[in-house]
Amino acid sequence: MTTNQLISEIHKKQSFLCIGLDVDLNKIPKHLLEEEDPIFTFNKAIIDATHHLAVAYKPNTAFYEACGIKGWKALEKTIKYLNETYPEIFTIADAKRGDIGNTSKMYAKAFLEDLGFDSVTVAPYMGKDSVEPFLSFENKHTIMLALTSNVGAFDFQTQKMEGKELYKKVLETSKSWNNSENLMYVVGATKAEYFSEIRKIIPDSFLLVPGVGAQGGNLQDVCRHGMNKDVGLLINSSRGIIYASKDLDFSISAAFEAKKLQQQMMRILDDIN
Amino acid sequence: MTTNQLISEIHKKQSFLCIGLDVDLNKIPKHLLEEEDPIFTFNKAIIDATHHLAVAYKPNTAFYEACGIKGWKALEKTIKYLNETYPEIFTIADAKRGDIGNTSKMYAKAFLEDLGFDSVTVAPYMGKDSVEPFLSFENKHTIMLALTSNVGAFDFQTQKMEGKELYKKVLETSKSWNNSENLMYVVGATKAEYFSEIRKIIPDSFLLVPGVGAQGGNLQDVCRHGMNKDVGLLINSSRGIIYASKDLDFSISAAFEAKKLQQQMMRILDDIN
Numbered sequence: 370m371t372t373n374q375l376i377s378e379i380h381k382k383q384s385f386l387c388i389g390l391d392v393d394l395n396k397i398p399k400h401l402l403e404e405e406d407p408i409f410t411f412n413k414a415i416i417d418a419t420h421h422l423a424v425a426y427k428p429n430t431a432f433y434e435a436c437g438i439k440g441w442k443a444l445e446k447t448i449k450y451l452n453e454t455y456p457e458i459f460t461i462a463d464a465k466r467g468d469i470g471n472t473s474k475m476y477a478k479a480f481l482e483d484l485g486f487d488s489v490t491v492a493p494y495m496g497k498d499s500v501e502p503f504l505s506f507e508n509k510h511t512i513m514l515a516l517t518s519n520v521g522a523f524d525f526q527t528q529k530m531e532g533k534e535l536y537k538k539v540l541e542t543s544k545s546w547n548n549s550e551n552l553m554y555v556v557g558a559t560k561a562e563y564f565s566e567i568r569k570i571i572p573d574s575f576l577l578v579p580g581v582g583a584q585g586g587n588l589q590d591v592c593r594h595g596m597n598k599d600v601g602l603l604i605n606s607s608r609g610i611i612y613a614s615k616d617l618d619f620s621i622s623a624a625f626e627a628k629k630l631q632q633q634m635m636r637i638l639d640d641i642n
Numbered sequence: 643m644t645t646n647q648l649i650s651e652i653h654k655k656q657s658f659l660c661i662g663l664d665v666d667l668n669k670i671p672k673h674l675l676e677e678e679d680p681i682f683t684f685n686k687a688i689i690d691a692t693h694h695l696a697v698a699y700k701p702n703t704a705f706y707e708a709c710g711i712k713g714w715k716a717l718e719k720t721i722k723y724l725n726e727t728y729p730e731i732f733t734i735a736d737a738k739r740g741d742i743g744n745t746s747k748m749y750a751k752a753f754l755e756d757l758g759f760d761s762v763t764v765a766p767y768m769g770k771d772s773v774e775p776f777l778s779f780e781n782k783h784t785i786m787l788a789l790t791s792n793v794g795a796f797d798f799q800t801q802k803m804e805g806k807e808l809y810k811k812v813l814e815t816s817k818s819w820n821n822s823e824n825l826m827y828v829v830g831a832t833k834a835e836y837f838s839e840i841r842k843i844i845p846d847s848f849l850l851v852p853g854v855g856a857q858g859g860n861l862q863d864v865c866r867h868g869m870n871k872d873v874g875l876l877i878n879s880s881r882g883i884i885y886a887s888k889d890l891d892f893s894i895s896a897a898f899e900a901k902k903l904q905q906q907m908m909r910i911l912d913d914i915n
Contacts, residue, residue, distance in 0.1 A: 391745070431741055431748040437756060441714050465741055467765060468704055469792040472664070475704040483710060492740060494767045494787055496794020514767055519742040521769020524815055530803045542797055579742075 370487045371508050372575065375459050376599045378424045383635040385600050386627060387425035387461065387577065389607025390415065390447065391432045398615045408436065408443035413450060415611055418620035420455050422627040425603050427461035427577075448484050459603070460487045461512065461577065467492040467499045474502040481509045488512050490555060490577070493539045497546050504548035510575075511552055515540055515567070518557025518580030540570045553577055556595070558604070561587060564594030572597055579605045581630075588630070592637050600638070606630060643760045644781050645848065648732050649872045651697045656908040658873050659900060660698035660734065660850065662880025663688065663720065664705045671888045681709065681716035686723060688884055691893035693728050695900040698876050700734040700850075721757050732876070733760045734785065734850065740765040740772045747775040754782045761785050763828060763850070766812045770819050777821035783848075784825055788813055788840070791830025791853030813843045826850055829868070831877070834860060837867030845870055852878045854903075861903070865910050873911070879903060 379385050390412050394402070397411045404410040416426065428447060433440035451460050466476040466489065473491075480489040481503070488510035491500055503511040516526055516536040526536040533541075543552055556567055558580035567576070576595055581588050581604050588604060595602055610630075614622035652658050663685050667675070670684045677683040689699065701720060706713035724733055735757065739749040746764075753762040754776070761783035764773055776784040789799055789809040799809040806814075816825055829840055831853035840849070849868055854861050854877050861877060868875055883903075887895035 393748075429741070429745055431739070431745045431752070434752040435748040435756070437718065437752070438711060438714055441711055445710065465765070466704070466738065468702070468738055469790070472702055472704045475666075475708040479704070479707040479710070483708070492738070492765045492767050494765050494798060495790050495792060496797030496799070498792050498794040500794075517742070517768050519768060519771050521771040521773075524769030525767060525803075525808065525812065526769070528803050528811070530798075530801050530808065535798065535803065535808070538801070539798065 370459055372510075372599075374457075375424065375575070378457055378459070379600050380638075382421065382424055382631070383638055384422055384424055384631040385602050385604055385634055386423040386630050387427050387603040387605040388415065388419055388423045388610055388627065389463070389579070389605050390426055390428040390611065391607045392428075392443075392611070393432055394436065396612050398617070398619045400617060406439070406443055406446065408433070408440065409446045409450075412443070412447045414620040415623050416451065416455070418624040419610070419627040420458065422624065422631040423458070425459040425461055426451060427463045427605055429463040429607075445484065448486055452485050462486040462489040465490050465492050465514065467495050469495070470498040470502055473499050477503040477506065481506045488553065490514065493543070497542075500543070501547050504546060504551045506551070509551065512577050513539070513543060513552060513554055515554040516556050516560060516563055518559045522557065522560075537566070537570060540567065544571070555579065558587070558591045561590035561594050564591060568595065568597065573599070573601070575599075575601050575603060577603045577605060579607075581606055588633055589637070596641070604630070604634070643732055645783075645872075647730075648697065648848070651730055651732070652873050653911075655694065655697055655904070656911055657695055657697055657904040658875050658877055658907055659696040659903050660700050660876040660878040661688065661692055661696045661883055661900065662736070662852070662878050663699055663701040663884065664880045665701075665716075665884070666705055667709065669885050671890070671892045673890060679712070679716055679719065681706070681713065682719045682723075685716070685720045687893040688896050689724065689728070691897040692883070692900040693731065695897065695904040696731070698732040698734055699724060700736045700878055702736040702880075718757065721759055725758050735759040735762040738763050738765050738787065740768050742768070743771040743775055746772050750776040750779065754779045761826065763787065766816070770815075773816070774820050777819065777824045779824070782824065785850050786812070786816060786825060786827055788827040789829050789833060789836055791832045795830065795833075810839070810843060813840065817844070828852065831860070831864045834863035834867050837864060841868065841870065846872070846874070848872075848874050848876060850876045850878060852880075854879055861906055862910070869914070877903070877907070
């Protein structure tokens with residue numbers, strides 16, 4: 370998917386919501402455990418109930434790997450279902466990968482080509498040649514960790530490297546990499562005040578923003594500081610939406626929570642127009 | 643496996659060799675492609691031919707993920723075979739994972755508990771709470787990226803953070819984390835001169851050292867600067883061993899290459915005793 374297609378969907382749906390499909394068998398409704406593939410059944414129900422409210426879905430690979438082969442099968446089925454049924458949806462493999470060049474190439478191929486995701490998240494610690502293999506895929510996107518939403522972000526990311534915080538150094542350095550126009554960045558919502566600083570460095574890039582809801586971030590603040598002319602934000606919510614209820618009608622509750630966020634987003638988009 | 647058991651194996655085998663099982667279907671002998679599970683068949687042959695020369699095996703998950711479900715099945719079979727047939731072998735899932743706390747916990751469970759690896763590699767960018775979930779498993783080990791062997795290592799890892807290179811900051815900070823005695827570190831062999839500096843910060847920890855052979859590092863130099871009283875090194879070689887030949891007797895060629903490294907290691911161990 371091109372960035373312009375994503376922007377167009379955002380305006381059409383009046384939403385920049387990304388739903389995190391972090392499926393934990395201990396948290397999904399009990400009745401689904403009787404299904405042959407509880408994870409996919411859960412995902413399909415959530416997707417069908419919310420696809421008109423969200424522009425992106427983001428399965429975190431950890432939750433699938435934790436279920437072994439069954440988990441990988443469910444991940445394959447989920448991305449296949451999304452691509453076939455809702456091709457207008459932007460898909461994110463939240464994998465946080467990164468390795469030496471020829472190995473990163475294997476990861477890139479696995480997620481962007483074989484599984485067919487539109488994007489994959491990567492970690493920056495190993496530098497340019499660990500990320501560039503992901504950037505070389507046309508109309509695909511690489512979402513690099515910049516400033517994450519967890520407490521550990523203060524261990525290294527916000528520490529100063531030659532007078533400048535590491536996450537800023539990461540943002541600046543990455544702009545010079547080959548095909549850097551395919552880069553997006555992860556910036557946690559728990560630190561809304563950082564967004565203005567970040568926008569000085571990467572005014573045009575899309576930011577994937579976890580941490581609204583369960584992790585405590587505020588949507589209004591993030592938008593005030595982080596939005597750009599193309600909206601430029603994908604706000605992720607996982608637990609707050611997908612685990613809204615454990616009842617038989619869990620997907621309706623999920624849609625209800627997604628709708629609340631979408632309505633807030635619609636008002637924000639109205640206000641800036 | 644405890645660290646003492648690993649040290650004991652090193653002395654018994656006179657080897658601190660780790661063999662990287664980075665299996666690429668385009669590089670393995672052609673005749674194996676007719677097998678039902680070419681990846682596992684290849685791994686089993688390599689392991690059976692080299693297990694007396696190596697103390698550790700390290701499949702890099704990228705190569706298995708690149709083959710989808712078949713790849714994950716082969717990974718499961720490989721670790722199961724290692725644990726059942728050669729329980730004295732130290733196993734490393736080279737996964738370079740790292741995420742927010744509850745998600746890292748899923749990865750840790752997947753690799754250390756469900757798959758049953760002795761250790762897993764992780765990335766430090768997200769800090770303490772992204773790594774500690776891995777450290778809480780008894781007699782398991784977490785191998786954190788410090789200074790990697792690729793060119794991109796110079797982008798951030800060797801840049802100074804408050805007067806000190808980032809990789810040193812990573813090493814120092816990690817010493818205060820819960821269960822840090824379960825930490826080992828990845829340090830690339832391409833930078834032997836850095837090992838003396840690293841040993842000042844973490845004199846006792848084991849270092850996993852990629853980059854000997856294909857990536858150009860020198861074994862003698864690494865040992866001179868990096869060895870400690872417990873040896874404290876696992877030297878990884880992947881391509882140089884597993885792709886030594888594409889003939890029918892590829893595993894014999896692999897054993898021959900492994901033996902060359904083991905013999906060098908034996909001489910080094912002799913010299914220090």
